[in-house]
Amino acid sequence: MLTIKNLKVSIEDKEILKGINLEVKPGEVHAIMGPNGSGKSTLANVLAGREEYEVTDGSIEYKGEDLLEMEVDERAQAGIFMAFQYPVEIPGVSTSNFLKSTVNAVRKAQGKDELNAVQMLKLIREKINMVGMNEGLLKRSLNEGFSGGEKKRSEMLQMALLEPKLAILDETDSGLDIDALRIVADAVNQLRSEDRSFIIVTHYQRLLNYIVPDKVHVLQGGRIVKSGDKNLALELEEKGYDWLKEEAGSVPA
Amino acid sequence: MPTVVQDRYAEVKARFQQLFEAQHIQLNGHASHPYHQFRAEAIKKLEGLSFPTRRDEEWKYTSVNRVLQPEYQLETPAEVTAEQLKPFLIEGLDAIRLVFINGAFREELSDIGRLPQGLTVMELDNALADERFQEMVQRQLDSLMEGQTDPFMVLNAAFARHGIFIHVAKNTVIEKPVYLIHLAAPGDVPTYSSYLNIVFAEQSSEASFIEGLFELPGAEGAYFNNLVNRFRLKPNSHTHHYRLQQEGLEGFLISNVDIEQDGDSTYSSYSVDLGGRLVRNNLATTLNNQGTNTNFYGTYFAKGEQHIDNHTFIDHAMPHCQSNELYKGILTDKAHGVFNGKVLVRKDAQKTNAFQQNSSLVLSDKAQMDSKPQLEIFADDVRCSHGATIGQLDETAVFYLRSRGLSDAQARAMLQHAFIEEVIEFMKLEPVKDFAEQLIMKKFEE
Numbered sequence: 001m002l003t004i005k006n007l008k009v010s011i012e013d014k015e016i017l018k019g020i021n022l023e024v025k026p027g028e029v030h031a032i033m034g035p036n037g038s039g040k041s042t043l044a045n046v047l048a049g050r051e052e053y054e055v056t057d058g059s060i061e062y063k064g065e066d067l068l069e070m071e072v073d074e075r076a077q078a079g080i081f082m083a084f085q086y087p088v089e090i091p092g093v094s095t096s097n098f099l100k101s102t103v104n105a106v107r108k109a110q111g112k113d114e115l116n117a118v119q120m121l122k123l124i125r126e127k128i129n130m131v132g133m134n135e136g137l138l139k140r141s142l143n144e145g146f147s148g149g150e151k152k153r154s155e156m157l158q159m160a161l162l163e164p165k166l167a168i169l170d171e172t173d174s175g176l177d178i179d180a181l182r183i184v185a186d187a188v189n190q191l192r193s194e195d196r197s198f199i200i201v202t203h204y205q206r207l208l209n210y211i212v213p214d215k216v217h218v219l220q221g222g223r224i225v226k227s228g229d230k231n232l233a234l235e236l237e238e239k240g241y242d243w244l245k246e247e248a249g250s251v252p253a
Numbered sequence: 254m255p256t257v258v259q260d261r262y263a264e265v266k267a268r269f270q271q272l273f274e275a276q277h278i279q280l281n282g283h284a285s286h287p288y289h290q291f292r293a294e295a296i297k298k299l300e301g302l303s304f305p306t307r308r309d310e311e312w313k314y315t316s317v318n319r320v321l322q323p324e325y326q327l328e329t330p331a332e333v334t335a336e337q338l339k340p341f342l343i344e345g346l347d348a349i350r351l352v353f354i355n356g357a358f359r360e361e362l363s364d365i366g367r368l369p370q371g372l373t374v375m376e377l378d379n380a381l382a383d384e385r386f387q388e389m390v391q392r393q394l395d396s397l398m399e400g401q402t403d404p405f406m407v408l409n410a411a412f413a414r415h416g417i418f419i420h421v422a423k424n425t426v427i428e429k430p431v432y433l434i435h436l437a438a439p440g441d442v443p444t445y446s447s448y449l450n451i452v453f454a455e456q457s458s459e460a461s462f463i464e465g466l467f468e469l470p471g472a473e474g475a476y477f478n479n480l481v482n483r484f485r486l487k488p489n490s491h492t493h494h495y496r497l498q499q500e501g502l503e504g505f506l507i508s509n510v511d512i513e514q515d516g517d518s519t520y521s522s523y524s525v526d527l528g529g530r531l532v533r534n535n536l537a538t539t540l541n542n543q544g545t546n547t548n549f550y551g552t553y554f555a556k557g558e559q560h561i562d563n564h565t566f567i568d569h570a571m572p573h574c575q576s577n578e579l580y581k582g583i584l585t586d587k588a589h590g591v592f593n594g595k596v597l598v599r600k601d602a603q604k605t606n607a608f609q610q611n612s613s614l615v616l617s618d619k620a621q622m623d624s625k626p627q628l629e630i631f632a633d634d635v636r637c638s639h640g641a642t643i644g645q646l647d648e649t650a651v652f653y654l655r656s657r658g659l660s661d662a663q664a665r666a667m668l669q670h671a672f673i674e675e676v677i678e679f680m681k682l683e684p685v686k687d688f689a690e691q692l693i694m695k696k697f698e699e
Contacts, residue, residue: 092671
């Protein structure tokens with residue numbers, strides 16, 4: 001699904017990622033954890049296609065294609081979905097109109113028939129129930145004045161509608177209360193399937209009580225310093241990140 | 254000896270006078286008709302007036318030079334079929350339709366049918382011969398010309414052969430709007446057209462007027478539409494005035510809307526400016542008494558080398574009046590936009606609420622927007638605010654939309670549309686709103 005090799009990324013001449021290697025197979029859920037400033041969000045942003053990040057070395061292959069050569073919208077059309085930490089508020093664009101446009105844009109790019117108004121309404125209703133979002137929000141401007149939880153629900157609704165092959169959740173759980181956290185976890189768990197992978201970037205272990213990952217990676221100082229199974233997350237919760245720093249420090253770069 | 258400053262547009266004035274004379278010869282004894290006299294006085298008045306230059310403060314950002322250069326003819330003939338008119342009919346709108354082409358009224362393309370009770374629509378010359386209206390109409394025509402110093406207003410009057418009078422009777426609500434289509438069918442010869450409408454709304458009446466200014470698809474050439482609307486609103490009357498404009502690439506439009514409101518009356522303007530090489534809109538209201546509402550909602554979207562200038566003036570002379578003004582628009586390529594919104598709150602106009610906002614998106618380095626809000630307040634117990642913003646599209650929003658699979662062009666179109674949507678939302682008639690949206694979307698896709 002996704003193969004990252006020796007990825008080095010800089011922003012404004014400062015190297016943030018210093019050689020990341022990661023292999024995500026279809027159906028797997030990978031958690032990427034790490035302290036603030038470790039490069040977690042940089043990794044997520046590079047996958048999403050933000051242009052302000054400069055890839056200085058390495059490669060990212062998505063389904064056999066060079067991801068770094070794909071435009072942002074091409075990535076979305078090819079089945080990559082990024083749930084943002086801070087979804088943008090867009091005044092004047094109604095949520096329902098936005099959802100219809102994106103669903104049909106992606107369907108069209110994938111060679112599927114566009115949905116008509118009735119089919120679209122049915123699909124949106126079905127998914128909105130899944131994420132427990134208030135239907136009234138559909139009429140409002142996208143994310144405008146939404147509470148933190150509503151914004152995350154809106155992101156999960158988009159994910160459910162676009163049915164990606166690879167979903168990246170960038171600290172989607174940060175700042176969420178337990179109800180909202182469950183919404184995010186439920187959405188991911190319901191969408192888990194053999195041919196769909198997830199990369200969950202998180203600062204807190206708590207989300208992983210609800211989403212059981214196949215692999216856990218610890219990112220520190222721009223490198224993956226440790227990988228393991230779900231138990232690694234528990235260990236981190238208990239011991240913090242400092243013990244890894246010492247461990248990493250002893251390994252030559 | 255005093256120096257004689259030569260009028261740089263003397264030749265232009267002479268050409269218009271010749272055009273007038275040529276039309277006059279064809280009148281065959283109708284020259285004594287009061288409407289013709291009104292027009293004859295107007296052309297005389299033009300003699301003493303000068304066309305504005307950029308040295309005039311009101312025309313600082315808009316040069317009329319380009320507008321006045323072509324050698325115009327009047328009512329150049331044009332073949333237009335009902336089929337060709339179809340793109341400009343508003344789906345789902347049952348309206349009384351008046352169609353004008355190159356300045357001439359075209360009955361065969363119009364759909365007037367039986368007018369609703371309380372609504373009168375007639376040509377101005379007939380109205381002046383109708384004893385029910387002659388005095389009223391004469392007064393409105395006089396008020397347009399009294400002390401008039403704007404040569405475009407005078408020019409309009411001189412050539413407004415097919416001016417229209419619309420009267421809404423007391424206590425009548427007219428559900429069926431009046432839709433005036435001014436279609437330009439330019440060709441090899443540049444065409445000049447005057448359009449003059451006098452709308453008289455009696456006490457407690459309510460009605461909607463839509464003006465559509467378009468170019469015949471496939472036609473090409475220079476033309477100049479000079480439009481004047483005079484609204485006289487009696488107490489407690491409500492008037493909705495829509496103006497949708499998609500003139501051609503070589504079309505010039507100068508529009509003047511002159512409103513006079515009695516107490517408790519409401520005038521709402523909804524304008525959409527999409528076309529034209531050079532467009533100048535003057536929208537001005539005078540408030541005679543307390544409790545009036547004035548709403549000026551405008552959008553503009555200019556591309557290429559288009560120039561769109563909106564000048565508005567609200568004269569708050571009386572207390573307890575409210576005005577809302579929102580103009581939003583988009584400029585790209587080398588387009589130039591101008592907004593000048595003057596709000597005067599006179600000393601006696603206590604408890605005035607006046608709000609004004611102009612926001613523009615400037616999408617290219619060579620596009621330009623000049624925005625000048627002018628708020629002059631002489632009363633001390635008022636709520637007034639104004640603001641002007643000029644900005645670009647929010648790139649984080651563009652990225653967000655693209656990350657959901659929309660192309661760069663789709664994302665930008667969606668955001669631009671959202672930007673002007675706020676103004677379109679004020680439109681009361683749903684079919685007109687939908688039609689306006691379609692026109693805007695089409696322009697985004699161009």
